[in-house]
Amino acid sequence: MGIEFRDVAFSYHEGQAVFSGINLKTVEKDILVILGPNGCGKTTLLKCAAGILQRQQGDILLDDRDISSFNRRDIAKKIGYIAQEHRYGFTYSVTEVVVMGRSPYLDIFSSPSERDYEIAGEAMRSVGISHLADKRYTELSGGERQLALIARVLTQQPSILLLDEPTSQLDLRNQTIVLRLVKMLAKTGLSVVMTSHFPNHAIAFAGHTAIMHNGSFITKGRTEEVINEANLNKAYGIDIRVYTIKDPIDGTELRLCAPAHKL
Amino acid sequence: MTREHHNRLLNVSLVVAPFIVFALSLFIGKYDASPRDILSVLMGKIVPSLGQNVSDTLEAAIINVRFPRIALALLVGASLSVSGASYQGLFRNPLVSSHILGVASGASFGASLGIIFNAPPFIIQLLAFIFGLTAVGIAVGITRFYRSSAALTLVLVGFITGSFFSSLVSFITYTADPNLKLPAIVFWLMGSLSSSSLKDLTFAVIPMTIGISILLLVRWRINVLSMGDEDAKALGIDPKKWRITIIICCTLVSSTAVCVSGVIGWIGLVIPHFARMLVGPNHKALLPACLSIGGVYLMIIDNLARTLTSAEVPLGILTGIIGAPIFAYLLTKGARW
Numbered sequence: 197m198g199i200e201f202r203d204v205a206f207s208y209h210e211g212q213a214v215f216s217g218i219n220l221k222t223v224e225k226d227i228l229v230i231l232g233p234n235g236c237g238k239t240t241l242l243k244c245a246a247g248i249l250q251r252q253q254g255d256i257l258l259d260d261r262d263i264s265s266f267n268r269r270d271i272a273k274k275i276g277y278i279a280q281e282h283r284y285g286f287t288y289s290v291t292e293v294v295v296m297g298r299s300p301y302l303d304i305f306s307s308p309s310e311r312d313y314e315i316a317g318e319a320m321r322s323v324g325i326s327h328l329a330d331k332r333y334t335e336l337s338g339g340e341r342q343l344a345l346i347a348r349v350l351t352q353q354p355s356i357l358l359l360d361e362p363t364s365q366l367d368l369r370n371q372t373i374v375l376r377l378v379k380m381l382a383k384t385g386l387s388v389v390m391t392s393h394f395p396n397h398a399i400a401f402a403g404h405t406a407i408m409h410n411g412s413f414i415t416k417g418r419t420e421e422v423i424n425e426a427n428l429n430k431a432y433g434i435d436i437r438v439y440t441i442k443d444p445i446d447g448t449e450l451r452l453c454a455p456a457h458k459l
Numbered sequence: 460m461t462r463e464h465h466n467r468l469l470n471v472s473l474v475v476a477p478f479i480v481f482a483l484s485l486f487i488g489k490y491d492a493s494p495r496d497i498l499s500v501l502m503g504k505i506v507p508s509l510g511q512n513v514s515d516t517l518e519a520a521i522i523n524v525r526f527p528r529i530a531l532a533l534l535v536g537a538s539l540s541v542s543g544a545s546y547q548g549l550f551r552n553p554l555v556s557s558h559i560l561g562v563a564s565g566a567s568f569g570a571s572l573g574i575i576f577n578a579p580p581f582i583i584q585l586l587a588f589i590f591g592l593t594a595v596g597i598a599v600g601i602t603r604f605y606r607s608s609a610a611l612t613l614v615l616v617g618f619i620t621g622s623f624f625s626s627l628v629s630f631i632t633y634t635a636d637p638n639l640k641l642p643a644i645v646f647w648l649m650g651s652l653s654s655s656s657l658k659d660l661t662f663a664v665i666p667m668t669i670g671i672s673i674l675l676l677v678r679w680r681i682n683v684l685s686m687g688d689e690d691a692k693a694l695g696i697d698p699k700k701w702r703i704t705i706i707i708c709c710t711l712v713s714s715t716a717v718c719v720s721g722v723i724g725w726i727g728l729v730i731p732h733f734a735r736m737l738v739g740p741n742h743k744a745l746l747p748a749c750l751s752i753g754g755v756y757l758m759i760i761d762n763l764a765r766t767l768t769s770a771e772v773p774l775g776i777l778t779g780i781i782g783a784p785i786f787a788y789l790l791t792k793g794a795r796w
Contacts, residue, residue: 248692272695279693285551285685286740292682299683300695307679307743352694 197259198222198387199245199275199356204254206237206244214240215411218254222356227378227388229398229419232408233432238391239280241408242360245389246277272300276349280360280391282341284334290344293333294320297351312351319350323377339370346377357381359390363397375400395423395436395453407431420451428453469737473751477533480755484529487762490520497521527660528652532761533754534660535652535716536726538667540753541746542709543727544734545674548681548742549705552610556727557591557713560613561620563722565594566714568624571631571644580662584718588666591714594620595706650723650775652761663719670712674705674746681705681742723775725782726753732789 198221205216215237222228230238243249244256247263256263258274266274276297295308295316302308308316320326323343328336336344342362349357359378363371379401382388392398398405398419405423406416409431415422428436435456442449485501486494500521502509543556557563569590573583601616628648635641646653680701684691688698716723734748757774760781764772 243689246693248689268692268697269695272693275693277693279689282690283551283687285682285687286548286553286735288682288740292741293686296683296686296694299680302679304680305676 197355198224199263199389200255200257200260201241201245202255202257204244204251204256206240206249206251206253213411215408216253217412220406220413220416222387222389223404224387225382225385227382227390227401227403229401229403229405230389230391230408231395231398231405231423231431232391232393234393236408236431237411238393238408239360242277242358242389242391246275246358247271248277269300272352272354274354275356275358276352276354277358278342278345278349278360278362280362280364282345287332287334289330290320290325290333290336290347291316291329293344294347294351297348300352315353316347316351319347320344322350323347337370338365339367339373342366342370342374343377346374346381350381355385355387357386357388359388361391361393363392363394371397395428399423399451399453423451423453473738473748477751477754477758480758481529481533484532484758484762485521485525488520488525488765490517490525492517492520523657524655527657528655528761528765529758530660531652531655531663531719532758534663534667535720535723536730536753536755536757536760537750538671538712538716538753539723539726540730540734540749540756541671541674542713544731544742544745544749545678545681545705545709546727547731548685548745549702549709550613551685551687552613553732554610554614554728555617556725556731557709557716558722558724558727559621560598560617561594561624562591562710562713563717563724564621564624564628566591566710566717567648567722568627568631569714570718571628571635571648574644574647575631575635575640580658580718584662584666584715587714587718588711590624591710591717592707594624595710599706646773647721648775649773650721650778651771651773652720652764653771655719659719663715666715667712670708670715671750673708674712675750677701677705678742678746681746685742721773721775723757723778725778725786726757729782729786729789730756732786736789 201218201220204218205213207213218241230241232238240249244251250264258266295312298308298312298315320329323346325340325343325347328340333344363374366374375397378388378390402419404417405419407414407422407427414430415427423438425436425438436453437456438451438453440449440451486497496513496517499509499513500518503513539557546555546557546560547553566587569586570583573586598613598617598620602613605612632641632644635644680696683694683696684698684701691698730749730753734745734752738744738748760777761774764774764777
């Protein structure tokens with residue numbers, strides 16, 4: 197079960213591969229972070245996994261079957277994807293946006309039923325945005341918008357969740373809210389793949405990490421084994437230190453990384 | 460008044476208004492007849508015994524002239540508004556309509572081509588549809604080529620294709636026989652329902668009903684499509700397939716409108732904005748609202764066109780004079796869509 201990449205390559209223009217030789221498998225009911233600097237090919241990789249872009253080489257399997265043999269609706273029932281870039285449509289209410297998650301389940305001529313609105317309502321409750329239900333979606337803050345999109349993706353009831361840098365435009369508080377939510381979703385049984393350019397996010401999840409650089413993986417495996425100074429230096433091209441610190445109040449140990457030298 | 464009451468009242472008005480305006484419009488016109496006589500004609504159509512003391516000319520005026528004209532005003536207004544709202548949702552661009560996208564110009568080129576070659580109505584309709592589709596195809600194609608997602612690009616490109624086809628139309632009118640063909644083409648191009656007949660009505664009703672029905676059936680999907688291609692794909696909808704389906708339906712109804720009534724601008728742009736202010740942007744509610752408001756609006760405008768002056772005022776002129784300032788006002792009222 198899950199998504200598996202076997203020796204996958206992709207290029208927008210012939211001869212200029214965004215990535216190649218990619219082997220990867222989602223981790224069931226856990227979080228896989230694809231970590232890497234800007235422009236390393238994370239987003240393109242995730243779009244291929246979501247079935248939005250078509251790979252040129254190799255195989256992408258969804259539940260052990262070639263992903264291109266599924267129709268779009270069936271993919272959308274299994275995979276939920278939240279893009280990093282988001283352009284607004286019209287001034288729909290949050291509920292109207294969230295209920296769009298039901299579209300893979302609806303016949304072409306039908307629109308959401310009472311039951312679909314109930315599912316959307318439950319999703320909004322579970323991410324804590326019920327109070328925003330009637331608000332215009334275009335007037336949400338960055339954090340609220342990300343939560344609304346997560347509610348929409350939950351309304352899709354997928355088993356795999358692909359998140360493209362869900363925290364990239366959020367402040368520290370909203371980053372934490374979103375990351376906690378993602379962790380909780382993995383606990384409830386979703387297999388999550390999340391891209392990030394921020395190693396501390398991967399450390400915080402303590403799941404699995406694959407570090408990407410120039411279109412291929414430097415390393416991948418359990419996060420605590422993969423995230424070390426050598427790998428991070430290689431990925432980001434600067435000296436990075438990994439610190440282990442003790443919380444002064446409750447004494448728990450934390451790992452954090454930061455650039456080595458002062459500015 | 461609570462919001463729920465307000466909504467229910469609004470919905471009821473939207474359903475009832477077209478019927479009321481339609482019925483009242485039957486009593487308005489140049490042919491001098493008392494409301495009582497007109498009522499007898501109408502009743503006579505339902506219960507024959509009630510229509511016995513009605514003159515044949517009056518019956519002809521009401522049934523063969525006034526009725527099809529009002530029905531066409533309703534259909535054309537509804538078609539232009541519903542297709543305008545659908546184009547806007549599809550291209551996630553509140554500034555487009557069949558007029559702006561060049562569909563109207565393309566369709567009028569196709570139709571004028573048919574007229575000068577004395578083609579039968581079905582062929583004229585077909586030519587209008589084909590060239591309407593060509594115009595929107597070129598507009599979308601060029602926009603893709605520029606790789607621009609800015610709302611204005613599509614508007615400007617629509618302006619380019621529109622101008623191109625308008626020039627072709629001008630060329631045709633320039634070469635048309637000044638006695639036989641020219642007046643017909645020119646008057647028709649300005650937008651008019653004055654020559655509407657029962658034949659026109661039966662001819663337009665089928666493509667328009669088909670196109671509008673399909674658009675109404677898939678209207679909720681337009682919400683999803685308006686979130687952009689990538690979101691639509693992630694939500695299990697093939698944007699390309701749906702875009703083609705919806706463009707074909709929109710172009711079918713708006714090119715049919717051009718065939719029966721010439722180029723009537725502004726409705727496809729103004730009515731969706733107005734409807735959005737009333738019922739919100741959700742296409743599930745928006746399209747039926749456009750159907751109702753667009754139909755009512757054009758019936759009223761056509762009543763004015765028939766009665767305002769002793770000679771007919773072409774509809775396109777009136778909708779422009781009324782539509783442009785309304786649109787300017789709607790934009791200042793808050794550019795929220």
